[in-house]
Amino acid sequence: MSPVLQIGPLALPTYPISLLVAFWAGLALSARVARHLGVDGDHIWNAGLYGLLATIIVGRLAHGIEFWPAYIMQPLDIVGLNAQAFLWGPGALAGLLVAAWYIHRHKLPWATVLDAAAPGVLAGLIIANLGALLVGNDVGTPATLLWAVEIWGVSRHPVQLYAALGELIALAVVLHALCKPSRPGTAALLGLVGWGLTTWLVEPFRAESSAVVTGIRLWQVIGLAAALAALWVLRRRAVAADPPRVVEPSS
Amino acid sequence: MTRRTWNLAIGIVLVVGVVWLWAGRIPAAEPAAGGSGLPPAPALGHPAPDIKLTTVTGETFALSSLRGKPVVLNFWATWCPPCRAELPELQAASQRYTGQLDIIGVNQAEPAEGVAAFAQQFGLTFPIPLDTNADTSRRYAVRSLPTTFFIDRNGIIRQIQSGPLTEATLAQALKKIFP
Numbered sequence: 001m002s003p004v005l006q007i008g009p010l011a012l013p014t015y016p017i018s019l020l021v022a023f024w025a026g027l028a029l030s031a032r033v034a035r036h037l038g039v040d041g042d043h044i045w046n047a048g049l050y051g052l053l054a055t056i057i058v059g060r061l062a063h064g065i066e067f068w069p070a071y072i073m074q075p076l077d078i079v080g081l082n083a084q085a086f087l088w089g090p091g092a093l094a095g096l097l098v099a100a101w102y103i104h105r106h107k108l109p110w111a112t113v114l115d116a117a118a119p120g121v122l123a124g125l126i127i128a129n130l131g132a133l134l135v136g137n138d139v140g141t142p143a144t145l146l147w148a149v150e151i152w153g154v155s156r157h158p159v160q161l162y163a164a165l166g167e168l169i170a171l172a173v174v175l176h177a178l179c180k181p182s183r184p185g186t187a188a189l190l191g192l193v194g195w196g197l198t199t200w201l202v203e204p205f206r207a208e209s210s211a212v213v214t215g216i217r218l219w220q221v222i223g224l225a226a227a228l229a230a231l232w233v234l235r236r237r238a239v240a241a242d243p244p245r246v247v248e249p250s251s
Numbered sequence: 252m253t254r255r256t257w258n259l260a261i262g263i264v265l266v267v268g269v270v271w272l273w274a275g276r277i278p279a280a281e282p283a284a285g286g287s288g289l290p291p292a293p294a295l296g297h298p299a300p301d302i303k304l305t306t307v308t309g310e311t312f313a314l315s316s317l318r319g320k321p322v323v324l325n326f327w328a329t330w331c332p333p334c335r336a337e338l339p340e341l342q343a344a345s346q347r348y349t350g351q352l353d354i355i356g357v358n359q360a361e362p363a364e365g366v367a368a369f370a371q372q373f374g375l376t377f378p379i380p381l382d383t384n385a386d387t388s389r390r391y392a393v394r395s396l397p398t399t400f401f402i403d404r405n406g407i408i409r410q411i412q413s414g415p416l417t418e419a420t421l422a423q424a425l426k427k428i429f430p
Contacts, residue, residue, distance in 0.1 A: 063419060067419040067422045067423060070419035070422050073418055074417065077419055082414065083414065084414070085417060152289075152297055153292060197264075201271070204274070207296065208295075208296065211276075215279060216276055217277065220271075221272065224264075224269075227264065228261065228264060231260070231261050231264060232261060235258070238252060239254050
């Protein structure tokens with residue numbers, strides 16, 4: 001494991017750096033694909049960066065609301081540089097809403113923008129998973145397999161690698177779909193199917209999961225629901241484009 | 252693909268999906284947050300490695316003796332400005348949660364006299380074990396100061412924070428070990 005990149009006297013934390021690289025690489029790829037699809041790539045950069053800004057601001061404000069008695073004692077902490085003082089759930093939601101608002105405000109074609117975003121999101125997830133493997137975050141369940149990795153004296157499923165592999169396959173499918181003429185939105189739906197199935201398949205190998213009921217894993221349910229919903233939309237589009245043949249009654 | 256093929260594909264994903272959901276349930280005997288049967292290590296979900304050191308007041312300190320109560324294990328040094336900034340928070344918390352929570356400040360590789368004078372100046376009353384040769388810091392993989400481990404009443408590490416604590420981040424981390 002390499003939780004710290006040591007460059008001379010400088011010790012850089014690997015995981016936050018991998019997340020930054022994931023964000024940058026994801027946006028760069030999405031912007032490039034957007035240009036290929038006829039959308040100005042700068043719009044993708046803008047939507048992503050406004051979204052990031054909203055994530056940070058709302059994440060900190062949500063932390064302030066959740067732990068307001070502490071902030072009343074030290075109000076300047078609300079603008080402090082402490083990287084731990086964020087609630088990422090509300091922050092991410094705000095980030096998505098702001099990015100959506102940007103796309104709506106600039107009248108960008110939704111389906112095309114989502115097609116462009118799909119490979120970027122998948123590439124970002126792959127890099128983030130590899131970063132998690134490097135530092136030993138989000139570890140897998142104990143395993144005695146040949147390819148198990150040892151983390152703190154325990155051989156475990158390299159679950160981060162499984163997830164990265166599934167997302168890599170999904171990325172290949174999405175890029176293949178983008179190379180062929182297809183209806184706008186198809187690549188994004190295929191990306192959602194790939195991500196959903198990967199999450200559904202891999203989640204039971206994670207050592208720590210949130211449960212919904214009777215031990216069923218929350219992210220597995222979300223993954224399966226996302227994959228089924230995307231498949232259903234793909235089916236409807238395919239069936240609408242290719243209506244069933246009507247057999248004329250013979251006279 | 253025809254409508255029939257689509258329906259079949261979606262049906263197969265649904266059935267196999269539900270079967271895998273059921274098969275992949277979190278085993279009832281195994282707590283969702285892990286910890287059982289793992290070796291002691293400075294990692295989330297593992298039992299905290301035991302510490303046996305002498306405190307700045309000359310008493311013997313053993314981390315294992317605190318089992319049954321949540322513990323905040325902080326690594327610090329007097330020369331470290333962020334450590335100095337967070338010590339008042341830790342002192343206030345140690346007073347606020349007296350008897351319910353133990354706050355331990357492991358000093359990294361400094362002479363006892365200097366640490367004692369510093370503790371007196373800052374009014375620190377929680378135990379300060381002296382990690383004289385930094386062996387404990389190495390065993391806990393402490394790469395920067397301050398680093399704080401939040402250990403639950405069963406001795407399992409639930410949160411690790413590198414960098415200074417504020418009152419808010421301390422409150423947030425305590426929620427994981429102190430219901």
